[in-house]
Amino acid sequence: MRKSFVVFFLVMLAVLSLAAGSARRKTRAASLRLPAVAINAIEHIDPERIRAHVRFLSDDLLEGRGTGQRGGDIAANYLATEFALDGLNPAGDAGGYMQKVPMVGVTALPETTFTLLPNKGQPMPLRLAEDFVVSNETQQPKSDIDAPIVYVGYGITAPEYSWDDYKGTDVRGKVLLMLVNEPPSDDPRFFKGKALTYYGRWTYKYQEAARRGAVGAILIHKTEMASYGWDVVRNSWSGEEAYLRENDGPKLAAASWIQLESARGLAAVAGMDLDRMISDASLREFHPVTLPIRLQAHVVSKIRPFDSNNVIAILPGSDPTLKSQAVIYTAHYDHLGIVPGQPGDNIYNGALDNATGCGILLEIAHAYATAGTKPARSILFASVTGEEKGLLGSEYLGKHPPIPAAKIVLDLNYDDVPPLGAPEETEVTGAERTSFYPEVESTARDFKLAIRPDARPEAGHYYRSDHFSLARVGIPSFSINEGVKYKGHDIAWGMRQAEDYTAKHYHQPSDEYHPSMDFTGDAAMTRFGFALGWKAASMQQEIGWVKGDEFEPAREKSIAAGQH
Numbered sequence: 001m002r003k004s005f006v007v008f009f010l011v012m013l014a015v016l017s018l019a020a021g022s023a024r025r026k027t028r029a030a031s032l033r034l035p036a037v038a039i040n041a042i043e044h045i046d047p048e049r050i051r052a053h054v055r056f057l058s059d060d061l062l063e064g065r066g067t068g069q070r071g072g073d074i075a076a077n078y079l080a081t082e083f084a085l086d087g088l089n090p091a092g093d094a095g096g097y098m099q100k101v102p103m104v105g106v107t108a109l110p111e112t113t114f115t116l117l118p119n120k121g122q123p124m125p126l127r128l129a130e131d132f133v134v135s136n137e138t139q140q141p142k143s144d145i146d147a148p149i150v151y152v153g154y155g156i157t158a159p160e161y162s163w164d165d166y167k168g169t170d171v172r173g174k175v176l177l178m179l180v181n182e183p184p185s186d187d188p189r190f191f192k193g194k195a196l197t198y199y200g201r202w203t204y205k206y207q208e209a210a211r212r213g214a215v216g217a218i219l220i221h222k223t224e225m226a227s228y229g230w231d232v233v234r235n236s237w238s239g240e241e242a243y244l245r246e247n248d249g250p251k252l253a254a255a256s257w258i259q260l261e262s263a264r265g266l267a268a269v270a271g272m273d274l275d276r277m278i279s280d281a282s283l284r285e286f287h288p289v290t291l292p293i294r295l296q297a298h299v300v301s302k303i304r305p306f307d308s309n310n311v312i313a314i315l316p317g318s319d320p321t322l323k324s325q326a327v328i329y330t331a332h333y334d335h336l337g338i339v340p341g342q343p344g345d346n347i348y349n350g351a352l353d354n355a356t357g358c359g360i361l362l363e364i365a366h367a368y369a370t371a372g373t374k375p376a377r378s379i380l381f382a383s384v385t386g387e388e389k390g391l392l393g394s395e396y397l398g399k400h401p402p403i404p405a406a407k408i409v410l411d412l413n414y415d416d417v418p419p420l421g422a423p424e425e426t427e428v429t430g431a432e433r434t435s436f437y438p439e440v441e442s443t444a445r446d447f448k449l450a451i452r453p454d455a456r457p458e459a460g461h462y463y464r465s466d467h468f469s470l471a472r473v474g475i476p477s478f479s480i481n482e483g484v485k486y487k488g489h490d491i492a493w494g495m496r497q498a499e500d501y502t503a504k505h506y507h508q509p510s511d512e513y514h515p516s517m518d519f520t521g522d523a524a525m526t527r528f529g530f531a532l533g534w535k536a537a538s539m540q541q542e543i544g545w546v547k548g549d550e551f552e553p554a555r556e557k558s559i560a561a562g563q564h
């Protein structure tokens with residue numbers, strides 16, 4: 001009697017908890033506005049699986065996953081193996097998961113010289129590293145330049161802001177002296193106010209100068225304008241610079257920076273005042289000035305060709321028509337490798353940067369692969385190389401996508417997602433530039449995540465991770481990350497964690513795996529990104545850029561190209 005009562009009681013308990021469970025799932029299902037299979041897949045996303053990937057990928061045996069190095073290649077192989085185990089189709093070269101990315105390393109050697117030759121007066125030699133840094137984008141071992149210097153202000157031509165520093169000046173064969181960043185403004189309609197647009201980035205300035213036929217460009221470094229000090233410029237430009245090997249248009253033989261005080265000296269030799277030159281450049285009427293100085297440069301470089309791989313898989317969509325389109329998930333697997341000869345720990349494990357993103361990418365791939373049903377559109381998974389070398393793997397992917405860029409409706413990127421516990425916020429900077437944003441907002445609400453605005457739009461973070469490479473070819477793109485508010489902590493705590501990481505571990509050998517890491521937040525970002533991708537892959541409408549966005553023309557161009 002008593003025994004049967006216990007059995008009855010246990011059975012009732014089981015029935016009740018099952019009912020509660022299914023009710024819970026149903027309410028969650030309803031509140032997530034996703035089909036049951038997708039909810040089920042979301043519920044199986046497991047922080048401990050992400051941990052396992054991060055632990056392996058950041059092991060010392062992976063040697064810091066350097067681009068084109070053994071550890072990086074092992075990481076790529078691991079990612080491909082995981083894709084294969086999930087039964088995803090290869091989407092790389094020749095029926096494999098690997099997409100070869102041909103690169104070249106260029107190191108300026110000490111015999112490189114820069115000399116300023118004023119029309120009147122003594123030649124003025126500049127010191128490599130102290131006064132200037134330079135890289136030869138043309139990938140030639142030796143280049144000689146002897147050309148007049150033309151000051152072009154910010155070096156920007158932006159019709160949408162009625163801004164043109166060049167004013168039709170012929171700069172072919174010239175060396176252009178220019179400022180970093182963009183004309184200062186608080187007006188959100190003018191270069192987005194304080195926020196940095198792509199026009200403010202040095203990459204744009206070099207490209208625009210080369211496109212106009214200049215042979216060299218000298219960027220004047222000013223800490224407040226660049227948002228980093230001369231030491232950062234000097235350190236990151238003194239070693240090897242890497243480029244894609246393919247020749248896709250004009251390049252500068254001298255892509256260089258000059259230190260502020262040296263620039264002051266240059267201006268003085270020209271009989272000008274640098275502060276005056278800087279303030280003149282903020283006027284719409286600014287006109288390029290040919291300085292009474294020539295630059296004589298002898299750029300000697302070590303050229304090292306090498307290859308690395310992007311790892312790409314695809315899950316074909318279920319709709320016969322829409323499957324030709326895709327949502328893509330990206331995360332870079334490369335990090336800084338080993339620095340030979342550095343005393344102490346010289347392995348840059350990159351646990352957070354970006355083993356976490358790879359773990360999330362693999363868990364998302366696993367969730368799609370095991371969901372049982374596929375969304376209408378296809379899903380691409382790409383773990384890219386060479387991010388730390390200047391977004392090179394994603395640049396190559398954007399130029400050589402497995403399906404045409406016009407047919408990729410959305411890129412969701414993950415880079416450096418901290419294992420700090422349960423987030424109550426998400427950062428999706430750039431999502432607001434796409435027509436998908438209302439869906440992002442409502443999905444964030446469903447997941448009880450507040451959207452945290454970009455804390456420092458003036459630093460231009462949108463232009464510094466892999467989603468940007470895909471935005472450049474028109475694909476609506478953004479990264480998903482946590483904000484700073486975590487469950488059980490205040491915002492100040494989250495801020496401290498972020499500052500501590502940036503100061504002590506970011507791009508340091510100490511960015512290592514610890515068993516105490518809590519991957520709850522990485523799993524939360526995985527679920528959120530899975531839900532967003534599923535919705536984007538299922539909805540009838542296509543996603544585009546908000547009217548007038550700087551990437552809208554690139555989208556229109558790629559769509560037009562697809563129609564021919």
Ligand SMILES: [Zn+2]
Pocket residue numbers: 332353354387415416
């Ligand atoms: Zn990263």
